[in-house]
Amino acid sequence: xxxxxQYHQRVHSQGQQLQQLQAELNxxxxxxxxxxxAHSERVAKLVFQRLNEDFVQKPDYALSSVVPGASIDLEKxxxxxxxxxxxxxxxxxSFLNYARPPTVILEPDVFxxxxxxxxxxxxxxxxxxxGSVQLRDITLQHPPLSVAHTxxxxxxxxxxxxxxxxxxxxxxxxLGKFTFDVQKSEIQTFHLQNDPPSAFPKVKIQILxxxxxxxxxxxxxxxxxxxxxxxxxxxxxxxxxGEPH
Numbered sequence: 001x002x003x004x005x006q007y008h009q010r011v012h013s014q015g016q017q018l019q020q021l022q023a024e025l026n027x028x029x030x031x032x033x034x035x036x037x038a039h040s041e042r043v044a045k046l047v048f049q050r051l052n053e054d055f056v057q058k059p060d061y062a063l064s065s066v067v068p069g070a071s072i073d074l075e076k077x078x079x080x081x082x083x084x085x086x087x088x089x090x091x092x093x094s095f096l097n098y099a100r101p102p103t104v105i106l107e108p109d110v111f112x113x114x115x116x117x118x119x120x121x122x123x124x125x126x127x128x129x130x131g132s133v134q135l136r137d138i139t140l141q142h143p144p145l146s147v148a149h150t151x152x153x154x155x156x157x158x159x160x161x162x163x164x165x166x167x168x169x170x171x172x173x174x175l176g177k178f179t180f181d182v183q184k185s186e187i188q189t190f191h192l193q194n195d196p197p198s199a200f201p202k203v204k205i206q207i208l209x210x211x212x213x214x215x216x217x218x219x220x221x222x223x224x225x226x227x228x229x230x231x232x233x234x235x236x237x238x239x240x241x242g243e244p245h
Contacts, residue, residue, distance in 0.1 A: 056139050056187060056189060056223065056225075058137065058139075058189075058223075058225040059225060060139075060223040060224065060225065061129050061130060061131075061133045061224045061225070061226065061228060062105075062106055062127050062129065062203070062222055062223050062224040063106060063107075063108075063223070064103060064106035064107060065107065065108070066130070068130040068131070069106070069130055070106050070127050070128060070129055070130055070224075071103070071106070071127075071128045072101075072102045072103050072105075072106070072125065072126070072127060072128065073126040073127070073128050073202060074102070076124070076126035076202075076204070077102055077124065077125045077126050078118040078119075078123035078124055078125065079118065079119070080099050080101065080102070080116070080117065080118060081099065081117040081118050081119045081215070081216040082099070082119070099117060100114060100115060100116050100117070101116065102116040102125055102219075103116075104116050104220075105125065105219050105220065105221055105222045106127070106221075106222070107221070108221065110141055110142075110143060110186075110220045110221050111143070112143050114220070115218040115219055115220045116218070116219050116220075117155070117216045117217065117218045117219075118207075118216060118217055118219070119215070119216055120215070120216065120217065121158075121207070121209050121210040121213070121217055122207060122208060122209070122217075123206075123207050123217060124204055124205065124206040124207065125204070125205050125219065125222070126165065126202055126203070126204045126205075127202060127203050127204075127205070127222065127224065128201065128202050129200070129201055129202060129203060129224060129228075130228070131201070131228050131229075132167075132199035132200060132201050132228070132229055133199055133200060133201075133203075133224065133226045133227065133228050133229070134194065134197040134198065134199045134200075134226045134227045134228075134229055135162075135164055135175060135192050135194050135200060135203060135224060135225070135226040136191065136192055136194065136197075136225050136226040136227070137189050137190060137191055137192060137224075137225040137226070138162050138175075138176075138178075138189070138190050138192060138203070138205070138222070138223070138224060138225070139187060139188065139189040139190070139221075139222070139223035139224075139225065140157065140160075140180050140187075140188055140190075140219075140220075140221070140222060140223075141186060141187045141188075141220050141221040141222075141223075142156045142157075142180070142182065142186055142218075142220050143186060143220065144185075144186040145182065145183075153182040153211055154210065154211045154212040154213040155210060155211070155213040155216060155217055155218040156180065156182050156210060156211050156217075156218065157180050157207045157209075157210055157211075157217055157219060158179060158180060158182075158208075158209040158210050158211050159177070159178070159179050159180075159207075159208040159209045160177070160178060160179075160180065160205060160206060160207045160208055161174070161176065161177045161178075161205075161206045161208060162174075162175040162176050162177075162178070162190075162192060162203065162204070162205060162206075163175060163203070163204040163206065164194070164198060164200035164202070164203055164204075165200055165201065165202035165203065165204060166198075166200065167201060169201075169202070172204065173194075173198060173200070174193075175192040175193055175194055175203075176190065176191075176192050176193050177208075178190040182211055189225075194226075197227075199229050203224050205219075205222055207219070
């Protein structure tokens with residue numbers, strides 16, 4: 001049977017052991033929290049790094065940052081989306097607090113919210129190319145579902161058609177109708193029907209539908225691929241369908 005002195009000593013010893021165990025638990029908790037934060041930061045970094053990476057590996061003639069660069073034909077392009085609650089909407093979704101102009105689709109930054117929005121699910125944009133280009137492919141890019149804000153990718157374009165505008169700035173040549181599938185890669189390239197190859201100073205992207213957003217459609221980056229030339233080789237192309245590759 002323990003004496004009172006022995007009992008106090010045992011209690012004191014157990015108290016020290018508990019304090020040591022608590023200190024070890026606190027240390028372990030800090031280490032786990034540190035690993036969790038580092039993991040989250042690493043995942044976020046990888047996601048946004050992927051958004052900035054270029055998997056297409058083709059010259060982009062719809063890029064505005066080169067000299068000479070592409071530009072938007074505003075007279076032939078749909079109006080920006082306007083709404084009395086626009087500023088509130090973009091803020092609530094953690095987007096930019098102002099609407100972006102259509103020129104944003106000619107820039108490489110595709111962070112969520114850095115897009116051009118037009119009203120409804122149908123609209124168009126006409127891109128003035130840096131010279132005459134024999135168009136071969138069109139690439140559309142939209143942030144993946146993993147980093148999408150409220151509403152997911154419902155504002156992403158779905159069905160769209162591509163036209164080349166001839167030098168008279170009136171005649172349009174149909175180059176294909178395609179579907180941007182939000183369940184697939186965030187960067188999708190579509191092969192155009194342009195055979196025999198014709199060169200165009202402008203290209204029109206006509207959005208025919210989106211993925212369900214009732215008020216507006218967001219267009220992020222559009223790229224135009226082909227061969228720049230000053231020679232015209234034919235001027236007709238009719239009816240086409242294609243698949244992304």
